[in-house]
Amino acid sequence: MQIGELAKRTGLSASRIRFYEAQGLISVTRRVNGYRAYSPEALVALNIIISAQDAGFTLEEIRRLMPGDLAHCRDGAVAWRPAEEVDDIRAMELRLDQTRLQIEALIADIEDKPEG
Numbered sequence: 001m002q003i004g005e006l007a008k009r010t011g012l013s014a015s016r017i018r019f020y021e022a023q024g025l026i027s028v029t030r031r032v033n034g035y036r037a038y039s040p041e042a043l044v045a046l047n048i049i050i051s052a053q054d055a056g057f058t059l060e061e062i063r064r065l066m067p068g069d070l071a072h073c074r075d076g077a078v079a080w081r082p083a084e085e086v087d088d089i090r091a092m093e094l095r096l097d098q099t100r101l102q103i104e105a106l107i108a109d110i111e112d113k114p115e116g
Contacts, residue, residue, distance in 0.1 A: 006038050010046045017046065023059055025049055025066065061085070 003014045012019070016064070017038075020026050026042045026049075045066065052062045 001038050001040075001043070003036050003038065006046070009043055010050065012050070020046065020049060024062075025059070025063060030055060046058065057085075 001009075003017055006012075006017055007014050017026070021028055021036075026035045026038070026091045028042065031037050048066065049062055052065065053059075057065070079085055
């Protein structure tokens with residue numbers, strides 16, 4: 001598929017698609033006439049990229065999460081990778097809660113100390 005069709009199907013501009021290509025997030029082949037030819041896997045990859053960016057992932061995180069073989073990717077095949085990120089976020093939240101409680105206890109101790 002040509003870049004115009006890919007842009008139409010994803011809602012992305014052609015320049016944005018070329019940017020993702022330059023970042024190595026999607027691959028493209030060149031036809032004899034020099035036009036870019038995108039595979040159906042490029043559409044899958046762009047949809048993953050769009051969804052991941054909407055969820056707040058950076059391009060580097062998306063690069064790590066992207067499955068290697070999109071041609072054989074089933075609907076749920078990508079789900080386990082972002083799930084690991086969710087687990088990491090939950091662990092960070094727990095550590096932050098513990099740190100907040102420690103700081104609040106420290107503040108209470110300081111405020112309860114008698115003058116002098």
